[in-house]
Amino acid sequence: MNRLRIRWTKEGRTRFLSARDTASVWERAVRRAGLPIAYSEGFTPHARISFPDALPVGVASTGEYAELTFVAPVAPADDLGRLSATLPEGMDVLTWTDVPAGAPRLASLLPATLWELVWPPVDATALTTLLRDRCEDLLAASSAEVVRQRPDGARTLDVRPAVVALAVAARPAPDGAGARTVLRAVLRNDAPIIRPTDLLAALGDGFAPPALVRRVAQGAPTDAGLDEALTGAVEPVEPELVAGAA
Amino acid sequence: MPAASGPSAPPAPDVLGVAPVVRVDALPPRGSRAVHRGTEGAPAPTSVLAALEPILPEVRKPAQYLGGEHHQVVTPWGDAATRWLLCYPDAYEVGQPNQGIQILYELLNGRDTALAERCYAPWLDLEERMRALDIPTFSLEQHLPLWAFDVLAVTLPHELGHTNLLNLVDLGGVPHRAADRTEEDPVVLVGGHAAFNPEPLAPFIDAAVMGDGEEVVLEIDDVLRDAKRAGLDRPALLRALAGVEGVYVPALYADRRTPDGRLARTVPTEPGLPALVPKRTVQDLEQWPYPQRQLVPMTETVHERFSVEIFRGCTRGCRFCQAGMITRPVRERRSATVQRIVEEGVASTGFEEVGLLSLSSADHSAIGEIAHDLGDRYEGTTTSLSLPSTRVDAFNVTLSNELARNGRRSGLTFAPEAGSERMRAVINKMVSEEDLLRTAEIAFSQGWRHIKLYFMVGLPTETDEDVVAIGELGLKVHRIARSHGRGNRVTLSVGGFVPKPHTPFQWAAQDPPEEISRKLGLVRRTVREADGLRVRTNDPDEGVIEGLLARGDRRVAAAVERAWRLGARFDGWHEVDTLDLWRRALAETDVDLAWYSYRERGEDEPFPWDHLDSGLERQWLWEDWRTALKGEQLDDCRWSPCYDCGVCPGLSLAHDTGFEDGLLPVLPSAGDLPVAAERYASAGAPAPTGEGRA
Structure with missing residues (x-):
């Protein structure tokens, strides 16, 4: 084989x-x-x-x-x-x-996922501050229940156990048109699988959905992010702030 | 307190990070668009992609709007002199597999001076957002707006795309009426089977192209390129297009009426135009081995397979079948060519399935060899072969066995079309009950597990006995099925007959939906579904709009326009019920459905398509209609003497029947195709008769 x-x-x-x-x-x-x-x-x-x-x-x-x-x-x-x-x-x-x-x-080999959520180039400073505060609150909490609506009914999930690490930053735009707020999250893939939409629900309201969600990599969770499954390379949870990295 | 997750509500004003609505300037006012219409070097119009992408997450099946399929061709706008937008006026999942579009796509993109992209009808959810954001109808390749192309070429395989056609043009930022269009608008062309009676679309299209597209599309492209280089105005361009054999420009023809408003005759209004517009016929398919670089969809469509047309045309003579009548004569591809196309196509597309297409694939003169050789070639692989043939005989089972050597003997489909021997004689479907039962016996005994049988109700001269006979035949096949295994299944699929132009049944009355419904009920009561026997019936309303548009004249155009204005779209879809909108439109425009559809015509009644020549003599069609009413059959001219339907003599085809050089039954003879002038009387002269033809 x-x-x-x-x-x-x-x-x-x-x-x-x-x-x-x-x-x-x-x-x-x-x-x-x-x-x-x-x-x-x-x-x-x-x-x-x-x-x-x-x-x-x-x-x-x-x-x-x-x-x-x-x-x-x-x-x-x-x-x-x-x-x-x-x-x-x-x-x-x-x-x-x-x-x-x-x-x-x-x-x-894929116990955790590094997600990246990128917002449109609007309100970056205020939004970054808001999300940073909400992330700190979530990390400090022992549980964070959200209700997931599905065609077959509503289901309550606790998001907190899946959250390994969170980081928020404002990423400058390559063309100078405006910075974007970036949220990166390392989430465990254990059942029940917690998706970025569940994480956003746990972070509360007052902000729009991100313009783009990306699954960056999967692998073993570490303090800094995760070790990518096939190469072992470190994928940091801290967003890269190099212009154009998005 | 748990927060809500899932689809987000519209954000409140104090919400942070709300994306500004992306707008693109892809719909500039008319009067400022000409710059994009130039030949080589013209600047590209603005792509709609930036505005489209943010709304895609909100719509159903977004992948259908993205293009990017394997084998798509992207040509820079400024590299081409002529630019075509090829359109199938229905959803991507239905239109993408269409072979006609893919042939033209490959031919046009194979030219250095031309560019061809594709578009399909956006579903209702996307259309609503496109209109709100000023996003015009767009191409899939570069997401460029419809209004910027030189030609919108629309294939009409049936009549249920007519409202979508108007909608696509309008959504594309172009006046939906031809008379309102100018040099800065695209030419709207239609082709395909329903283009053989384009009269209900006459005010909306610039031209209809009759028959096979391979040669004529290149001639039209030449005319277009020359016209652009010469700076012709729109009337001159349309006049030049009308000079291409097979191209009909409705604006250059008038529908003369009798004092009481009925159609008398459709005649050219300028000298030099043909009184009878001929269809185009590709004489030798061997010279046109397309499409080869078939587009591989990235998202679900109705037919995901590599298709090869093994022959075109059909002379079985089924009297209800428009396709079989208007695509004559039969022209085959050689076995070796078919096999080469399949081998190269499977390798270059990666498709798992191959379809050997034609109107009756088991009739190819070398089908045994084709099936055997392809069976050998793909035995033991995961490539599956299918013969979507509907011929009812043991040979068809043998062929299907060859093609299913890899072990998938799932289902076979046959089309007896009618339940009683008498009814089958009327429609000229030459299959006896004995044949059918023996075929079923062979199929089930050889391991096939499911037989699907196609039938129609509402056929001319039909009695309740004929209808009940459908159910009885189904029960007999079911008994055979069960005698070979408890898991074997039979499905009867029954639809309502819709009379079509250029067929012997063009004189027939169509059954109203209530009568179709009653007859479908008769079939169901006869069958009383048993284990493994199912009856599937089509919605009786489906044929109403189709029938009206199939045989309608120019007066019906007002109803098409009104129905579209009232919101009719996707007339062929169960999900969208448009019949009530149509009934309103008919009432408001004084179009009498019963007069158009539910009435038998007399011998001499003028038809709206009399000036469009499918090659078939009207007199022959009439005689075949009378023969049908007597319950008499007519043999296939491939294996019996010619009965002078009228198609072959004008085509410089060898008019002999029988095997010749391995291809049946007609081959190109020496000499060039006669030009229109030789075949047809010029304007004003009487319609040609049988003696007048070459």
Whole structure:
């Protein structure tokens, strides 16, 4: 069995693809790239490309992961390069690792997520102060219950246990058009999974929804942020303030 | 106190970080748009993407508005002399797989001087936001506004996109009436099957293109480029377009009326225009192996597969079938060509499924070889092959077995269309009950688990006995199904018949929806659904608008316009009920639905499409209609003598039947295609008769 784990992006317009759309896009890209992907048994075989968890429609990501199973050995540098090139614009393969026999499941390497929420270039100073205060309050609290409305009814969740670290900053704009408030959060992925919308609900009201939500990376939570799952590189919770980093 | 999570309410004024509404200047006033219309070097209009992106999270299925599909072509605006916006006037999920659009897209984008992008109808939720934010109808490739293109080319596979067409033009910042458009507006062209009677759209379109698009689209592009370089005004451009064989410009034709207001004849109003506008026919499909670089959707559509048209046209002669009548003669692709297109297409698109398309795919003269070879090629792979054929016979099961070697013997579809032998003779669907039952026996015994049967009610001369026979036939097939396994299933799919132009049934009365409804009830009562036997019926209201628009004349245009103004859109969708809007529009514009749809026509009654030539002789259609009423059948001319329907003689096609060079039944003969002048009398002369044709 030849398996590879990869980290990939879902940026730009591809952030509007649903989980079902995304699976088809990957399956066809793998076929176009001519990779010897394995297929599941059964009435309607599917390419063995597994995604540990779905991303909400509209959320961008540089922290998507997948495990691909092949029926023959592949040359990752060449083959994944070809795959990355034939994936739609916005989807790129960033890194890959082999999967040795007996390796832990991919999902177990992804206990936490670093999220980034970016607001429009409006009220950055006041909004940054407001969110910083709210984040301090949340970190100081022992619990923070929110009600999640779903078609099948309302559900009360405690957000606080999932929160590992929070950081807020105003990021200057590259073109000087105005700074943007950036909130970064390391959230645990344990069930029940707490999403950025739940976190925002726990932070209260008085601010608009962010213009863009991004899943930056996944891995093991640390004091500073998280250690990225495939490379171990440190992803700090403190936002980068370099102009243009958004 | 728990806070609320989930979709956020509109922010209060004291809320921080509220995004300013993004507006783009993509809808400049008319009078200031000409700069973008120039040939090479013209500046691109403003893309709507910046305004569109922030509202996408609020709408249903946002991915449909993004483009970016594999094989999309993006050409810088200033690199092209002519710019086409190809449109399917329905939602992306329905329109994206359309082969006609993809053929034209590939041909036009293959030209150095042309650019072609695509657009589809935005769903109601997005349209509302587009109108509020002044976002015009846009292309998917570069999100450029409709008004800036030279041509809006719309395919009309049926009549239920007419209101969407008006809406797209209007939403695109362009006057919806052709007479109000000027040099700075796009030319609105329609093509496709419903363009064979464009009269209900006559005031709204600049031209209709009849028949196969491959050659004519390039000729139109030439005319357009020359006209732009020469700076022709709009009347001169339209006159030049009318000079292209197969192009009909309604503004240059008048509908003469009798004193009581009925149509007498539609005639050209200028000398030199053809009295009878011919359709275009690509004689050799081998020279036009498109589309090859098929667009791979990133989001769900109705057909996600690589499609190859194995032949065009059909001479089975089903009397209800407009497609089979107007696409004659049969022209095949060679087996080797089909296989090459499939192999390259599957590799370049990554599609998991291949569809071998045509009006009756089992009729290809080399279908056995095609199915066998493709079966060999893809055996043991995950690429699946399908033959969406509706022919009822054992051979079709054999073919399907070849194509399903990978083990997926799920469902087969057959279209007996009518329940009784008598009714099938009337519609010329030559399949006996014995054939059908034997086919079902073979299919279920060979491991197929589901058979779907298509039927129609509301056919000419139909009695309740004929309707009940649909249910009885279903019960017989069901008994066969169950004798081969308890899990086997049969589905009867029953719809209402809608008479269409250029068919022998163009004289027939359509059943009103109440009568269709009663007949569907008869089928249901006959069947009393058992385990594994289902009846699916179409909404009887569906055929009402379709029937009116199919056979309507220019007076119906007022109702189309009124219905659209009242809010009618997506007339083919269950989710949008527009029939009440239409009834209001008909009342307000004095259009008598019963007169247009529920009345049998006489032999000599002028039709709104008499000046548009599908190749079929009106006299032949009439005789076939009379033959139908007598319950007599007519053989397929591929395997029996020619019955002079009128299509072949004008086309310089070898008019022999039988195998010749492996392709059936007609091949291009030597010599060039005769020009319009040779085939058709010029303006003012009587419509050509059989003897007048080459």
